[in-house]
Amino acid sequence: MAMTGVIRPGHAQLRVLNLEEGIHHYRDVLGMQETGRDDQGRVYLKCWEEHDHSSLVLREADSAGLDFFAFKVLDKATLDRLDGRLREYGLPTERIPAGEMLETGERVRFTLPSGHQIELYAEKTRVGNGLGHVNPNPWNAAAEKGIAPLxxxxxxxxxxxxxxxxxxxxxxxxxxxxxxxxxxxxxxxxxxxxxxxxxxxxxxxxxxxxxxxxxxxxxxxxxxxxxxxxxxxxxxxxxxxxxxxxxxxxxxxxxxxxxxxxxxxxxxxxxxxxxxxxxxxxxxxxxxxxxxxxxxxxxxxxxxxxxxxxx
The missing domain is CATH 3.10.180.10 (2,3-Dihydroxybiphenyl 1,2-Dioxygenase, domain 1)
Structure with missing residues (x-):
């Protein structure tokens, strides 16, 4: 299937009651890799096989749950096109500037009738999976840490x-x-x-x-x-x-x-x-x-x- 619009899930921002407990769980037990922390106190993680900078963002809060779930789109033109389609449908959108999340480009955010915030974005820094792109091994040592999801x-x-x-x-x-x-x-x-x-x-x-x-x-x-x-x-x-x-x-x-x-x-x-x-x-x-x-x-x-x- 040729994917010319939304291509895949990109990231989720999750609220946790205790940040250090959340980091221990997702980094040390689940086995994700920590890739950064920002001046808002958020912690960024990725699974070992993911090439982009982060797929999970943890934020300490008074209640657990999901802040937003995001999808990566093909390119900037696709992001603009889908933003227009959402507004034509009647859903207000918000353009969040590049850099508000670490290593992440401009995002389009909207709220579904279910009450969930969804984001679209086209650009995120690629950090790789540690295997390179020429004659790569099938896995690396990071895959042995914790549960180690792909x-x-x-x-x-x-x-x-x-x-x-x-x-x-x-x-x-x-x-x-x-x-x-x-x-x-x-x-x-x-x-x-x-x-x-x-x-x-x-x-x-x-x-x-x-x-x-x-x-x-x-x-x-x-x-x-x-x-x-x-x-x-x-x-x-x-x-x-x-x-x-x-x-x-x-x-x-x-x-x-x-x-x-x-x-x-x-x-x-x-x-x-x-x-x-x-x-x-x-x-x-x-x-x-x-x-x-x-x-x-x-x-x-x-x-x-x-x-x-x-x-």
Whole structure:
């Protein structure tokens, strides 16, 4: 699939209750690399396989949760074009100047009807993955630290007005609906899984009465063995686990859900199928989320925490 607009998830700014605890969790347990700190007190991290400067920004605050989630776009012309499309649709946008985040160019920020702030940007300093571009090795020593995810893969956000959110992502930003789950009545989408690439999803939303809630940030691992290794590392470090290790019916990915020290849920994820433009949307009934194995294929169970615990 030729990606000529939004190309992939870029970064998330996450609120943590204790910055040092958050740094320890994401740098030392999850195994991300710290790449900088700014004069606002924010800490920047990246996964070892990511080439850009940062994909996660931590900010200490009185409440946990997500400040914003960002996507990288192809180039500056694409950023301007999508900014115009958003405004034509009726969504106000804010241009945030280059340098407000370390090593990051100008950003376009807007607020979804679900209450979430989304950003688009085209430029971020490339720092590489330590392997170079000529005859590179398949991995480096940094990959052995902690759980060592390859990249920030996707997020799941909870909030109202999922139907309007779907319209914005499909009609304005050019995303593709991959899977959906229905309400208990079966008359509307309760959850939507969307991609801007050929991954099984780059972002997902679930209908929820409170706006702007984070369900989880997801970090990609390379194999089922790595997911099981992540479970060991979580146990060794007393990381509280929510669900897993198990497999989803939705997206067909293998997973563990757990919480960071501030109560933000994160996921270690691998798998999923390849999506092409002619993909037929997969539909899950509300009953299928549980007994059909949509959430937890091994137990065929809909865990209450998955529907109720958000930050």
């Amino acid at each position: 990249r920030l893969d996707h997020c799941l956000l909870y909030g109202p007005n999922v139907a309007k959110v779907q319209e914005i992502f499909e009609k304005v930003l050019g995303f593709q609906l991959v899977e959906r789950s229905l309400t208990p009545e079966g008359d509307a989408n309760m959850g939507i899984w969307l991609t801007c690439s050929n991954k099984v999803h780059d972002i997902a939303f679930v209908e929820y009465p409170e706006p702007g809630k984070l369900h989880h940030l997801s970090f990609l691992l390379s194999s089922w063995d790595k997911v099981l290794r992540a479970a060991d590392i979580m146990s060794m470090n007393s990381v509280p686990v929510d669900i897993g290790p198990t497999r989803h019916g939705i997206t067909q990915g293998a997973t563990i859900y757990a919480w960071d020290p501030s109560g933000n849920r994160f996921e270690t994820f691998m798998g999923g199928y390849t999506v092409y433009p002619d993909h037929e949307v997969l539909t899950w009934t509300f009953e299928g989320l549980g007994e059909g194995g949509g959430l937890d294929f091994a137990q065929r169970k809909l865990h209450e925490s998955f529907l109720t615990v958000v930050t």
